[in-house]
Amino acid sequence: MPSVSDCLEWFDQAPSTLRLRSGQASSGQVTINEKSLFMVNNGPDPSRREGLVEEALPGMTFRVRLDGDTETVLAYLSGKMRINHIRIMPGNRVIVEMGPDGRRGRIVRRL
Numbered sequence: 500m501p502s503v504s505d506c507l508e509w510f511d512q513a514p515s516t517l518r519l520r521s522g523q524a525s526s527g528q529v530t531i532n533e534k535s536l537f538m539v540n541n542g543p544d545p546s547r548r549e550g551l552v553e554e555a556l557p558g559m560t561f562r563v564r565l566d567g568d569t570e571t572v573l574a575y576l577s578g579k580m581r582i583n584h585i586r587i588m589p590g591n592r593v594i595v596e597m598g599p600d601g602r603r604g605r606i607v608r609r610l
Contacts, residue, residue: 545596549610550574552591561587561606563595572597574604585609 550572554562559576574595576587587593587609595604 545598547594547596547607548604550593550595552587552589552593555587555589561593563593563604563606565595572602572604574606577605577607580606580609 548565550563550565552561553564553571556562556573559581561574561576562571563574564571572595574593576585577596580587587606592610593606594608594610596607597604
């Protein structure tokens with residue numbers, strides 16, 4: 500197995516597009532770690548915004564009014580918050596990771 504320094508040397512000489520094992524080309528931010536030598540993050544960082552929960556809906560979804568906006572977004576509870584039984588009620592302040600369309604999001608933290 501090659502050492503991390505060998506991989507770093509190879510990475511310095513690698514082209515900007517890497518070939519993954521599945522054969523699909525992927526360009527993105529590549530980080531090197533001791534356990535898994537290459538981790539690829541293709542998507543942009545999600546935008547996080549604070550808001551106030553206005554209404555609890557069925558299926559662990561909520562209406563959240565974001566700070567500085569007059570409209571509400573539909574947000575669902577993230578998996579880690581479900582696993583750890585974090586309770587969200589109307590009136591709670593939360594952090595929401597917004598989706599690309601700006602109308603939906605994921606609640607990732609209760610403040």
